[in-house]
Amino acid sequence: MNPHSLPFFLVSLSLTVLSYANNLQRGQEVYSQICVTCHGPNLDGGIGPSLVDAYWKHGDTSEAIMRSISKGIVGTEMIAYEYVYSEEDRQAVTDFILDKQEGNRQTLRSFYARDYFKGKRFSPELFDSVESISQEILPENFLYTKRMFDGVLRGQSKLFIKQAGKYRFNVGGGGRTSIWVNGEEMHYTNDQEKKNTHFNKDFHLEKGVYDLEVLHEEPTSFSMRFYARLQRIEGGTWMLTGKSLEGNTPKIVRPGTEAKVVRKWIEGLPPRTLLVLLPNQVMVAYDIASGQVLKAWKSALVNQTPSLDSRSQNESVAKGQEISGAQQTVLQGKEFSLKSYESAGDSLFISTLVDGVQKRIKVSPDGSDSFSISVQ
Numbered sequence: 001m002n003p004h005s006l007p008f009f010l011v012s013l014s015l016t017v018l019s020y021a022n023n024l025q026r027g028q029e030v031y032s033q034i035c036v037t038c039h040g041p042n043l044d045g046g047i048g049p050s051l052v053d054a055y056w057k058h059g060d061t062s063e064a065i066m067r068s069i070s071k072g073i074v075g076t077e078m079i080a081y082e083y084v085y086s087e088e089d090r091q092a093v094t095d096f097i098l099d100k101q102e103g104n105r106q107t108l109r110s111f112y113a114r115d116y117f118k119g120k121r122f123s124p125e126l127f128d129s130v131e132s133i134s135q136e137i138l139p140e141n142f143l144y145t146k147r148m149f150d151g152v153l154r155g156q157s158k159l160f161i162k163q164a165g166k167y168r169f170n171v172g173g174g175g176r177t178s179i180w181v182n183g184e185e186m187h188y189t190n191d192q193e194k195k196n197t198h199f200n201k202d203f204h205l206e207k208g209v210y211d212l213e214v215l216h217e218e219p220t221s222f223s224m225r226f227y228a229r230l231q232r233i234e235g236g237t238w239m240l241t242g243k244s245l246e247g248n249t250p251k252i253v254r255p256g257t258e259a260k261v262v263r264k265w266i267e268g269l270p271p272r273t274l275l276v277l278l279p280n281q282v283m284v285a286y287d288i289a290s291g292q293v294l295k296a297w298k299s300a301l302v303n304q305t306p307s308l309d310s311r312s313q314n315e316s317v318a319k320g321q322e323i324s325g326a327q328q329t330v331l332q333g334k335e336f337s338l339k340s341y342e343s344a345g346d347s348l349f350i351s352t353l354v355d356g357v358q359k360r361i362k363v364s365p366d367g368s369d370s371f372s373i374s375v376q
């Protein structure tokens, strides 16, 4: 490099870094002005979906996220923000969202016929010279196939790393698998070949975005038994394979015109708590094992996690404003056993055996932001 150009080079480099940081800061400002009310303080969802999990209904590329924000999603609460924020601000909040991603994103899955690959060592270049049978961008970022799939799979995605450290892949289930990060093969197994040809590297990753390729073929075509995950050696794993999330998008349970019960695991509450969601948006957490109201919220809803491996590890979340002083003992006794619960209009009846005696309690809305509970 010409020595005279060096100072200029250094200045321009630090300017780029600085403006990107400014951009993220602006993105955060925009996010906390308005997006936070629906997508949550940690971007993990509320009225709107999580923006940090692996599922992206409308696409997770920079362009797709920018489009969701600019044009909105017709018929939903997600309005078109191109009338609210400048293009710069929308790009800043897009960058801010992208900066929060972790694991597999922007997954493109391609299938190929087997014949071409017979006896050939897998590599990304090998796939570049053959036509695929099908190609699909997966909204869920997990590699999967249909049952009875008969072919070869290529999964290409962006790997978002937030924490620098040592990583490795965990792969199992048979067949042959080759995994590449930024053009370097990190994992190779082939159950038709001797074990000494297999390898599984430990490798270092900095915070950043990497190209990931998973190339896989199984001897049996019945279904994919194969699994692959990325492991951070100091802690944390990201599934790369899984079930399709199709028809399994997260559900938000809101109050209806009748009282209803939500049975979901909520952090900090015993697993057998009944969550009674009343039509006035008040939710009461009643512990059937102790006869007590543990908590209550107004303006409540439950953000349910779908029953999908990588998501169901996350508990569902009760959202709303906690009502203070809601905790109370409704029934006293030693042994509780739930008999039934039943909704009747805006109230809910719960029948319990307490020390062998049948009790019935009624939970009802009280005004616009409270509830009443009584033993019948």
Ligand code: HEC
Pocket (backbone or CB within 6 Å): 030, 031, 034, 035, 036, 037, 038, 039, 047, 048, 049, 051, 055, 056, 057, 058, 059, 065, 068, 069, 073, 076, 077, 078, 079, 081, 093
């Ligand atoms: C009034 C509530 C609300 C606000 C405010 C809101 N959103 Fe949304 N957003 C939604 C809902 C609901 C959806 C899901 C729409 C659907 O697909 O059914 C959504 C979807 C999205 C998606 C697409 C997610 C996917 O899975 O593809 C992005 C990206 C997004 N919002 C970003 C933002 C940003 C950035 C802001 C702030 C500028 C914002 N939203 C403000 C409710 C909101």
